[in-house]
Amino acid sequence: MVIWCCIVLFPIWVLLINSFKTRLTIYTNPFWIPRRWNFDNYRSVLREGDFLTYFKNSLIVVLLSLLLVLIISSFAAFALSNWRGKTSHGLYLFFIAGMMLPIKIASIKLLELVRSLGLLNTIWSLVPIYIAMGLPIGVFVLTEFFREVPHELTEAAIIDGSTYFRVFVTIMLPLVRPALATVAIYNLIPFWNDLWFPLIFINEESQKTLLLGVTRLFGQYQTDWSKVLAVLTLSAIPVLVLYLSMSKQFIKGVTAGAVKG
Amino acid sequence: MPKQRNSITPKGRYWILYLLPALFFYVIFMAWPLLDSLRLGFFTGNTPATRSFIGFGNYVKLFTDETSRTRYWGAFGHTWYFFLINMVAQNCLGMLFAVILTNPTMKGREFYQTVVFIPTTFAVLVTGYLWKLLLNPVWCGDTLVRMHLGFLARPWLGDQSTALTCVALISCWQWMGIPTMMFVAALRNIPEDCIEAADIEGANAWQTFWYVKYPMILPVVGMITILTFVNNFNAFDVVFATENVNGAPSYATDLIGTLFYRIGIAGQHPIGIPDAGMGAAIATITFFVLMAGVVPMLKYTQREA
């Protein structure tokens, strides 16, 4: 375990210290602390107001998409796990088929669709796409976890006079909290780090997401890597924070489930 | 007690309500655009003006034209190899870590878990750059020689025989967090009494794992396998970040994902004229391959409660 930690931490160390160097000194001294700490990269990144705008945009898009994915797919998964039958199974396969095709291929159609909805060049164009992207995995994981919950619990509640909906909200959801956290975390990464859709949908500076803004730093032939590393370090922080907060939920839910079981 | 299914379990009509929002987003923003684009597999030409129906022409060309065929089968083989390395390294190690992390005697669990997850939070661009730097003998050679590890100073990413393995391992390094996390969740879900029962029976840790824990988390194992399988066949970013779109060196790291992107979306550098129809054909074939793998896997590992 410790070995693995080293393997993980070492490149991260390299990332961090190199973001404090000037462009060329990264290469003269790739692995050790900079001889002269260069805070310019971080300073210029934070000063150029754009970074904060991009950051805000990414945050809104990602949080909204995640929330909606969780709600919508848990409804769907609940239904699919309880409803036995050919149609149900067919729908299940229909949903997970979405995982197997590269959505990039549908880019033209999606672009036309977004344009006709008037959402082009806004961050709202990204939300429905991300929801659609996150649904297959959400349905896949949550259906499985819902199936794990013993049927007796549900039946007992129904006999007691509760509706399915109440069962859903009060019993099932808390029990699958780890799964919800898992789906959230799993989708968080591609949503936050997605480059493709913001690239083709958004041109307006004020609407760009964080990673899209970063790619501006990539020139055709030359790239200032120390600056890029600074920006990317900063952009990894929110993801990490979101992950930590979600994994707390995760742990809480898990231990709750274990006790009940 | 006989199950009163008809009065308790609602019919399909009720459940459809639950499924409506999901279906709405999914069909409009994914299913329909995808199906429409796959339809392009039967056409040639890039714009509505130049498009013409050629039936299975694209498919035929893919498998008969010399260059197309070499590229496709090359990418296909590489993708399977990539998947295998990921399965073994990423998922087995993930399982191992999860077991370690759920061991109540382990100290500092949360710290390790977070550390394992940190690479996953990075954009692929970053990991690509980092590893390109680390694996480059030009920059690291001197340091390695000083540490008496001179034999490690090879052009790992530039050598056809080692490039794909390296890229696959880099991918594992990055995504290790996800299976670890899921396995931790699954292991924690196992009721305490099962483990206690095994303990009482006198089973040691290894036996407990194989005979008690593993079967109970089989559905999750299946899920992770399926996810790995699907993601690897669409993998593109990691090759793009560490090598280039062509799957350098000499197409040794070309995967189905990069092949698709090169043909269907971006076009060969620097011409940049894609063949949308061919791209759609490749995507459709990939879809069927995936289905052929996923459906049996599902049957094997998921339980019909």
Added chain:
Amino acid sequence: MCFALFAQGTKESAASATEKVTLTMGSWRTDDVEQMNNLLAAYKKIAPNVDIKFQPTNPPDYNATLRLQLDSHTGPDLMYARSYATGQELFNAGYFADCTDIPGLMTNFTASNLAPWQMPDGRMFAVPFAAVSHAVYYNKDIFAKNGLSIPSTWEEFLSVCDKLQKAGITPLANGVADEWDILECFFLGMVPNFVGGASERVKYESGEKKLNDADFVAAYQAMADVAKYCPKGFESVTYNDSQVLFNTQKAAMFVDGSWTAGVYKDATFQWGVFAIPAPKGRKTAICFHPDMAITMNSATTHPEEAKAFLAWLCTKEGATTASKNLPVGYFPMINFEIKLDDPHANEFLALNAGKETDARFVWPALMDLYAPMNQAVIKVMRGEITAQKAADSVAALKK
């Protein structure tokens, strides 16, 4: 004459619409944001009601993104156009506007400068904007310290490399990890030396000369010969790494395009450029490659304003302003004499004197051979195949 027409153009737009018009310009040059904004600001002084926004896209994604946007009618009003086949295809698809009748276009550029953006029937689909050159960057300090002078033949070049290597300095910074750079900058930069300029190239295109004749084999062999002078582990050296190697003085020379000149602006050492020398007995030729042109979207909602801008670029004033704002290493293609500010840029241009120039060999008509040629060059440098086999493999694919 163009000036009058142009003045009329602005009067027209001023008369018809005194409200502001905003045009978007797409490009793959994310590096040039500052310069382009200067240029566009200068244009704004002439046409105050037209606001042009420069919106570049990350270079590897430019083609794909542009296509998508054009296909779904969300493309920019003005955009950079790639030359030859790539641009022609977009014109055929109806996305680029016909530029032939833009005042000054046909008259102010030489035929060979217009050619890359011209359809086979003579129609123009873009206004040429900038060209690039290829040469050998060399570290003057290192050369002086080792008593070396600029080689005038290819054989002398190899011996210079040899001397440097014996002195413990990496002679060349070039690597093959990114693949395109070794082909576009080195091999194609060198090919005119071995096979001749444009007049010879057409013979290969027509099939009169074979792509695996002695001249070509010699070219591949030359690549094989320099491999040992590239850094150890050059298989992993990326384009970015090469620039750094040269910039940190770890390598003495770098065969590269003129566009990198700006990177070494603050170099701590003296550097210069010399043309890749031809083998003894042959004439040195320069690969001067038309790279960027600007065109307008045929579906733009403001065709007059867009056209006015393009016409401005064809005038002496417009072209001079544009050249002042071109990044170092990009050269104007217009007929007027324009002096550039940067000494290194002038150094590059000076290399063209008295030499035949040509675009990169495969660009005009043999783009399908780009990838196979690229792979052949790389294989030959790694020592996997012989020069003859390399040439044969590419020749076999010519239709």
